[in-house]
Amino acid sequence: MMNDNYPRAILFDLDDTILDTTLSADRLWTQASKQFADEIGRSPDEIDRQMRQAREWFWSDPQRNQVGRLDLFKARAGCVEHALEQMDAGDNGLATRIATWFTDRRIPAMKPFDGALEALAKLKDAGVRLGLISNGKGETQREKVVRFGLEPYFDCIILEGEFGAGKPDRRVFDHALEELGVTPGQAWMVGDNLQWEVAAPQKLGIQGVWVDWRGAGLPEDALVVPDRVIQSIAELIE
DSSP: OOOTTSOSEEEEOOBTTTBOHHHHHHHHHHHHHHHTHHHHTSOHHHHHHHHHHHHHHHHTSHHHHHHHTTSHHHHHHHHHHHHHHHTTOOOTTHHHHHHHHHHHHHHHHOOBOTTHHHHHHHHHHTTOEEEEEEOSOHHHHHHHHHHTTOGGGOSEEEEHHHHSOOTTOHHHHHHHHHHHTOOGGGEEEEESOHIIIIIHHHHTTOEEEEEOTTOOOSOTTOOOOOSEEESSGGGGGO
């Protein structure tokens, strides 16, 4: 039975909304910094810091982000190479080996946020139509969906690498609404990216729910006003 507190449909982001993607990556990069410290010839703390700065530099650029998320291995190797250059550390294939070490462990290092799967189950039981919209390479994102058993929760799954377009392209949202059989005013979009998962759907008449998983609050210079702010999707069923 539909709960009056919910819309007819909710669209969910995957990374940093359902899965602890950034937190698990940070943990794994810290491990990599320790693993390769002797070869790099720097302290693990310095390597970890330079790796973090390199990742922030790489992913902050919209064009690098769009290209990199469809070839994560190349993006990771590029980030490591950039970090090694900043430390004046020789490469000799080291960037590729570190990226390989990381990639082999990447998805197993992830886990769903506490209460995330329970929230999806309760929303589905309440009669809410659920959609998953995730940017990234199709094979990688599909592996996450399968590994964490997410398919049964969703009536519609749209992965950028499979669909041919990703957020904030309106075609993604239009397709999801059509698949779920709802109008924009009957749906929410829930995600951690203010531009892709709040501003973009709001322009179409979909309510944007921002997942502030860091608990940092809206940036002071934010021009986007979410319809709702939560720190975890578990809050949707509270």
